[in-house]
Amino acid sequence: MYRSEIQYRLEDGTISFLDVIALNHSFDALHRLTGGMRSVQLHTFALARYTYLALSSLRHGSGRPLAQVYAHGHFHSPASQGPILTFNLLDAQGGFIGYSQVDRMAALYNIHLRTGCFCNTGACQAFLGISSEQMKSNLQAGHVCGDAVDLVDGRPTGAVRVSFGYMSSFHDCQRLLRFVVECFCSGAVSVDGGGIQAALRHATPTEAAAPGPSEDQSHEGEEPQREDQSHEGEEPQRESQSHEGEEPQREDQSHEGEELQREDQSHKGEEPQRESQSHRGGAYTLANIYIYPVKSCGAFEVERWPLGPRGLLYDRSWMVVNGNGVCLSQKREARLCLIKPRVQLSSNRLQLEAPGMDSVSVPLEPEAPPQVCLSKVCGDRVETLDCGDGAAAWLCRFLGQTSRLIRLSPDSTRGARKRPGGGERRLQGSERPVGENKAFPRQCEAMSSSLSLSLVNEAQYLMINGASVERLQRLVQRRQEDLSGGVSSSVLDVQNIISRFRGNLVLSGGGGAFEEDQWSHVSIGDARFTVSGPCGRCHMVGIDQESGARTREPLLSLSELRGQGKVTFGVYLSHRLPENSRTTAFLCRGSSVRPGPAP
Numbered sequence: 069m070y071r072s073e074i075q076y077r078l079e080d081g082t083i084s085f086l087d088v089i090a091l092n093h094s095f096d097a098l099h100r101l102t103g104g105m106r107s108v109q110l111h112t113f114a115l116a117r118y119t120y121l122a123l124s125s126l127r128h129g130s131g132r133p134l135a136q137v138y139a140h141g142h143f144h145s146p147a148s149q150g151p152i153l154t155f156n157l158l159d160a161q162g163g164f165i166g167y168s169q170v171d172r173m174a175a176l177y178n179i180h181l182r183t184g185c186f187c188n189t190g191a192c193q194a195f196l197g198i199s200s201e202q203m204k205s206n207l208q209a210g211h212v213c214g215d216a217v218d219l220v221d222g223r224p225t226g227a228v229r230v231s232f233g234y235m236s237s238f239h240d241c242q243r244l245l246r247f248v249v250e251c252f253c254s255g256a257v258s259v260d261g262g263g264i265q266a267a268l269r270h271a272t273p274t275e276a277a278a279p280g281p282s283e284d285q286s287h288e289g290e291e292p293q294r295e296d297q298s299h300e301g302e303e304p305q306r307e308s309q310s311h312e313g314e315e316p317q318r319e320d321q322s323h324e325g326e327e328l329q330r331e332d333q334s335h336k337g338e339e340p341q342r343e344s345q346s347h348r349g350g351a352y353t354l355a356n357i358y359i360y361p362v363k364s365c366g367a368f369e370v371e372r373w374p375l376g377p378r379g380l381l382y383d384r385s386w387m388v389v390n391g392n393g394v395c396l397s398q399k400r401e402a403r404l405c406l407i408k409p410r411v412q413l414s415s416n417r418l419q420l421e422a423p424g425m426d427s428v429s430v431p432l433e434p435e436a437p438p439q440v441c442l443s444k445v446c447g448d449r450v451e452t453l454d455c456g457d458g459a460a461a462w463l464c465r466f467l468g469q470t471s472r473l474i475r476l477s478p479d480s481t482r483g484a485r486k487r488p489g490g491g492e493r494r495l496q497g498s499e500r501p502v503g504e505n506k507a508f509p510r511q512c513e514a515m516s517s518s519l520s521l522s523l524v525n526e527a528q529y530l531m532i533n534g535a536s537v538e539r540l541q542r543l544v545q546r547r548q549e550d551l552s553g554g555v556s557s558s559v560l561d562v563q564n565i566i567s568r569f570r571g572n573l574v575l576s577g578g579g580g581a582f583e584e585d586q587w588s589h590v591s592i593g594d595a596r597f598t599v600s601g602p603c604g605r606c607h608m609v610g611i612d613q614e615s616g617a618r619t620r621e622p623l624l625s626l627s628e629l630r631g632q633g634k635v636t637f638g639v640y641l642s643h644r645l646p647e648n649s650r651t652t653a654f655l656c657r658g659s660s661v662r663p664g665p666a667p
């Protein structure tokens with residue numbers, strides 16, 4: 069994007085042919101570290117075999133298997149099976165858990181998985197039992213390679229794959245098993261120990277003697293068996309013991325509609341009553357209004373704010389890009405949340421503040437012809453304007469990398485795309501979350517051609533129900549107390565959770581948690597909004613917006629609360645300004661909110 073010479077512009081995606089000379093040195097280094105490819109084969113096979121035996125033996129409290137492994141054999145020999153394990157996880161009722169959900173939770177544990185069909189639709193169809201008619205139906209519903217459509221009619225469209233390399237260790241196997249048990253096991257985990265112990269006892273000498281490169285060489289030939297003897301059948305159980313007081317009830321939480329009435333009853337009988345007493349018969353009020361002038365940076369809370377053609381005025385109108393012109397997000401650079409933008413309408417300036425930095429400002433509207441460039445946001449090409457060297461130097465000093473501030477061009481048009489099958493991107497072909505409004509696809513299809521977006525990911529507005537946040541916060545608190553054996557001082561409060569979900573509009577009062585899932589439209593003051601669908605959540609909600617620290621909560625609790633389907637929280641809104649209107653519409657804090665169900 070900012071490369072002036074043609075050879076550098078063509079560099080992205082070009083094979084590094086000048087580095088071919090390094091291959092011989094790489095092979096020499098590999099031999100010195102591992103002893104050769106035969107050693108690598110034995111080591112990685114031993115890890116894959118142990119993981120296969122352990123994972124296929126794990127059971128929910130209900131006695132049902134926790135995983136379904138796809139393989140032609142049973143990992144008897146490295147000559148017929150490599151170091152790759154492909155599987156899907158199952159809930160306590162035997163239903164499949166979507167691979168996107170597994171991948172999202174794995175990120176909290178710093179575990180890298182590959183998901184989908186792995187560019188092998190034939191094997192996917194054979195192992196998953198997908199008929200040719202179902203394959204065509206999935207494609208017609210909008211399912212494409214690389215999307216997040218992991219379940220259609222309860223059946224998986226892909227799987228989870230774990231690949232071991234010469235630097236992998238037995239500790240990696242344990243981390244994977246620990247992750248699976250903590251996040252997806254309902255009830256006290258059990259292990260079908262008879263089969264796994266017999267299989268390991270009769271392992272061939274070559275399988276048991278797999279050398280362990282790097283730090284694992286001190287255990288070579290004994291590590292898989294030694295670890296198995298001391299921990300197999302014990303490690304997953306030990307992990308579950310800290311949750312034994314709570315896990316049996318999680319079995320009933322795989323279906324959101326049932327869980328919404330049972331979750332607190334199974335642990336704290338007084339919670340449902342307390343919630344209903346605080347919200348019963350109450351009216352909804354707009355409690356907070358937040359805009360995010362710079363995409364992925366901090367929030368700017370306002371009391372009264374104008375509505376624009378792309379959402380709240382100046383919401384996500386700017387973004388930070390790296391030296392290659394790629395948009396930076398908190399997933400890649402968590403320190404972005406420490407940058408606090410402030411829109412000063414009176415002086416026509418956007419001001420940026422950050423800890424330890426003097427503030428810097430740029431004009432809201434270009435004062436001189438700026439540099440025009442092309443960028444991409446969620447796959448869409450947009451025309452942007454560079455905000456100058458002053459803001460770029462400020463960002464470079466704070467982030468410690470080459471960065472620039474760019475603004476969406478006022479002349480650029482980015483329409484809300486019509487999703488295959490209707491609805492927002494998160495809903496393509498997937499199983500609908502329980503309680504999801506059936507009117508979403510029809511409404512989105514009707515509005516998608518006329519709506520204009522800023523630099524947002526999905527929709528113009530994101531609305532959060534305060535009652536839903538309180539429900540989630542109680543679950544986070546209970547989980548933390550169960551883990552610590554008492555009151556925990558590190559429990560996230562309601563406001564901290566609200567900030568992590570980065571909504572534009574936060575409601576208070578009303579009838580109870582997750583009622584927003586049933587709405588088709590909502591009126592706030594004099595403005596009417598259409599509900600476009602639920603917001604799918606990822607590990608970005610684990611970033612504390614005040615410190616930039618990463619935590620596993622609240623995504624772990626949200627996954628438990630919403631069941632094993634799509635993890636959603638909050639709903640998207642769309643709004644169309646009246647044509648030829650000469651007055652500016654405003655949203656005001658404290659305005660009444662009037663939701664409406666599907667007609």
